[in-house]
Amino acid sequence: MKKALRTLLYAEWLNFKTERSLLLFALLILMAGGYGIYSGHAEIQRQRAKIEHLDHLYQENIAELKTKYADTADAGDIGYYHATFARHMPDSWAALSIGQRDANPYYIKLRLLAVHNQLCSSENTNPDKLATGSFDLAFVLVFLLPLFIVAICFNLFSAEKERGTLALVLSQPVSLSTFLLCKLLFRFGLVMLLVVLLTAAGILFTGAQPDGRVWVWLGATTLYCLFWFGVCYAVIVLKKSSAFNAICLLGVWLLLTIILPVIINVASQIKQPVTEGLALTLKQREQVHAGWDKPKDETFKRFFAHYPQYRNTSPVTGRFAWKWYFAFQELGDRSVESLYQTYLSKLQSRADWANRFSVVSAPATFQVLLNAVGGTDLQAHLAFVKSARQFHHRLKAYYYPFLFNDQPFRHADYNGEPRHVYQAKPDKAAISMALLTLAISTAFVFALAFVIQLFTNPELK
Amino acid sequence: MAFVLEAKNLSKNYQEKQALKPLNLQLQPGEIYSLLGPNGAGKSTTINLFLGFIEPTGGMALINNLEVAKHPVEIKKHLAYIPEQVVLYPNLSGFENLSLLSSLAGFDYRADTLNDFLIRSGLPSEAINKRTGAYSKGMRQKVGIAAALAKRAKVLLLDEPTSGLDPKASNEFSELLLQLSAEGTAVFMATHDIFRAREVSSRIGIMKAGELVHELSSGELDAYELEKLYLNYMHD
Numbered sequence: 001m002k003k004a005l006r007t008l009l010y011a012e013w014l015n016f017k018t019e020r021s022l023l024l025f026a027l028l029i030l031m032a033g034g035y036g037i038y039s040g041h042a043e044i045q046r047q048r049a050k051i052e053h054l055d056h057l058y059q060e061n062i063a064e065l066k067t068k069y070a071d072t073a074d075a076g077d078i079g080y081y082h083a084t085f086a087r088h089m090p091d092s093w094a095a096l097s098i099g100q101r102d103a104n105p106y107y108i109k110l111r112l113l114a115v116h117n118q119l120c121s122s123e124n125t126n127p128d129k130l131a132t133g134s135f136d137l138a139f140v141l142v143f144l145l146p147l148f149i150v151a152i153c154f155n156l157f158s159a160e161k162e163r164g165t166l167a168l169v170l171s172q173p174v175s176l177s178t179f180l181l182c183k184l185l186f187r188f189g190l191v192m193l194l195v196v197l198l199t200a201a202g203i204l205f206t207g208a209q210p211d212g213r214v215w216v217w218l219g220a221t222t223l224y225c226l227f228w229f230g231v232c233y234a235v236i237v238l239k240k241s242s243a244f245n246a247i248c249l250l251g252v253w254l255l256l257t258i259i260l261p262v263i264i265n266v267a268s269q270i271k272q273p274v275t276e277g278l279a280l281t282l283k284q285r286e287q288v289h290a291g292w293d294k295p296k297d298e299t300f301k302r303f304f305a306h307y308p309q310y311r312n313t314s315p316v317t318g319r320f321a322w323k324w325y326f327a328f329q330e331l332g333d334r335s336v337e338s339l340y341q342t343y344l345s346k347l348q349s350r351a352d353w354a355n356r357f358s359v360v361s362a363p364a365t366f367q368v369l370l371n372a373v374g375g376t377d378l379q380a381h382l383a384f385v386k387s388a389r390q391f392h393h394r395l396k397a398y399y400y401p402f403l404f405n406d407q408p409f410r411h412a413d414y415n416g417e418p419r420h421v422y423q424a425k426p427d428k429a430a431i432s433m434a435l436l437t438l439a440i441s442t443a444f445v446f447a448l449a450f451v452i453q454l455f456t457n458p459e460l461k
Numbered sequence: 462m463a464f465v466l467e468a469k470n471l472s473k474n475y476q477e478k479q480a481l482k483p484l485n486l487q488l489q490p491g492e493i494y495s496l497l498g499p500n501g502a503g504k505s506t507t508i509n510l511f512l513g514f515i516e517p518t519g520g521m522a523l524i525n526n527l528e529v530a531k532h533p534v535e536i537k538k539h540l541a542y543i544p545e546q547v548v549l550y551p552n553l554s555g556f557e558n559l560s561l562l563s564s565l566a567g568f569d570y571r572a573d574t575l576n577d578f579l580i581r582s583g584l585p586s587e588a589i590n591k592r593t594g595a596y597s598k599g600m601r602q603k604v605g606i607a608a609a610l611a612k613r614a615k616v617l618l619l620d621e622p623t624s625g626l627d628p629k630a631s632n633e634f635s636e637l638l639l640q641l642s643a644e645g646t647a648v649f650m651a652t653h654d655i656f657r658a659r660e661v662s663s664r665i666g667i668m669k670a671g672e673l674v675h676e677l678s679s680g681e682l683d684a685y686e687l688e689k690l691y692l693n694y695m696h697d
Contacts, residue, residue, distance in 0.1 A: 011550070
């Protein structure tokens with residue numbers, strides 16, 4: 001058995017190295033992977049550079065304000081005109097799986113004004129570009145690698161039968177299952193070689209931290225490849241023609257990588273509609289604008305209920321005062337608080353719903369897993385938004401004493417202003433869940449293949 | 462004497478069609494048995510049953526006293542098979558193909574021994590290291606023969622081995638069969654070639670519609686009489 005395995009593996013190698021089309025395809029996958037790594041790295045580098053440039057903009061803004069306002073400025077002027085930033089720093093693995101980092105904002109410009117509108121606004125991006133997604137290593141592994149597996153496996157049995165070499169080999173003391181196992185093993189080895197090469201190149205080129213995630217990434221990719229080998233095996237054991245196998249496997253690829261994920265996405269939007277985003281923006285806007293027309297006493301009464309420490313602040317006598325302006329901004333935020341919490345929880349529910357149903361599509365599960373490894377999934381974005389909101393609270397905590405205690409804001413006070421950087425982290429819970437789902441999908445597809453094999457005519461002629 | 466190939470009430474049905482009616486047959490070491498019959502008579506079905514490529518509906522096929530259906534891998538250590546069209550891996554040379562097949566059979570031959578097998582089977586020495594994709598049918602047949610020689614099998618199964626071979630190659634093939642027979646290999650051959658069958662066989666069977674309708678020793682009739690007998694059965 002061992003000798004037969006060795007011999008068949010060697011024969012596979014001899015055949016493979018003379019098969020130019022397969023060599024070319026393997027080379028194309030390597031090139032696509034290489035470009036994916038480069039492209040992902042370039043995108044993340046661009047984001048890093050932009051985030052670093054925010055410091056420059058921030059300092060520039062302070063310099064302008066220092067010129068415009070004297071050393072004893074009204075904190076309201078500063079709070080209104082001074083822009084600071086919440087920054088979402090990418091994880092070192094983000095370049096390998098960009099995930100939602102190209103669709104969601106990775107920095108938010110924040111002023112002391114009502115926060116919810118600011119959290120929801122971001123720079124415009126070309127929707128056509130977003131629709132096609134990013135070309136990163138994850139894209140190559142999720143979408144292209146299965147095609148390579150299909151290309152090297154679809155005729156694994158049928159070609160031998162159609163060519164006539166099967167009879168000659170099986171007239172030797174080798175069983176059909178050993179023969180198929182060797183062919184699958186060789187191809188699996190080849191695919192894993194490409195995976196290891198691309199992963200190593202990705203880690204080295206992008207500077208990804210070589211921590212435990214190397215094993216998670218390789219383990220998940222191995223499971224994913226096994227899943228596709230299982231799919232190929234299930235079709236191969238039907239013992240149909242090469243043409244049938246090719247069409248069938250391409251159909252499965254199309255179904256699992258494109259059709260099902262689109263259906264899940266659309267269904268999640270119908271099943272879990274999130275309408276609160278627009279509603280809270282409108283409500284907050286109405287509340288803030290209505291603040292101009294409401295009696296100042298009423299505004300302050302409601303404001304002091306939340307900030308009793310400023311109850312003894314000097315009264316506003318004139319037509320306008322910054323503390324009155326920021327008080328109704330604050331009340332605008334508070335009026336949509338429950339709506340905002342509903343908005344966040346619905347976003348989360350929609351993502352949970354989609355993730356739960358992605359169990360039917362191993363590519364979708366694998367993509368979720370790689371994004372979780374890179375800290376580029378929806379969870380990472382929501383955590384960043386939550387952190388940005390907390391940062392806004394810290395800003396208010398810094399500025400409100402100046403505003404409501406009528407303290408002058410000095411140039412030196414800029415130095416005490418809180419700063420924000422949120423460091424993306426891998427989503428461990430999502431990783432564990434996706435790994436489990438992927439393992440179950442792989443086991444299921446192999447069980448299905450064995451059942452098919454059991455009920456398929458074992459005869460070779 | 463022990464039989465190296467045996468059929469005991471061996472039969473095969475495909476749904477309603479009886480491809481092979483119960484067949485009883487024994488071959489001793491060194492015997493050459495030719496099975497004559499038109500296309501669809503059941504000759505290839507019989508060979509496929511001995512190879513374990515298909516499962517019998519009834520009875521059993523035995524190779525070296527082992528039941529084929531129960532020992533599908535083990536029995537292949539004792540038999541070699543040359544199909545009508547020997548198809549080799551086209552990207553590998555004749556030498557590499559033989560090396561693969563003999564390794565699978567469990568033999569570790571040195572390169573010069575493998576070359577000897579190829580030369581003994583009649584493959585020109587300059588073709589040994591060329592890709593078999595460029596080989597003629599006769600050359601591929603010779604690699605198949607070399608694989609059978611290298612396997613030192615007790616039974617050689619041949620399915621229309623001389624079909625498409627030129628007279629010289631066909632004659633060389635006959636000589637090789639006689640040589641193998643003298644060394645103790647039993648040969649079971651399905652063929653249309655009445656002349657060649659009579660020349661090399663010790664026994665001949667005539668098969669029609671899945672049934673062995675006549676069996677004779679090759680010395681009983683000359684080629685002309687054998688052909689007449691065969692045609693009589695076919696016209697019935």
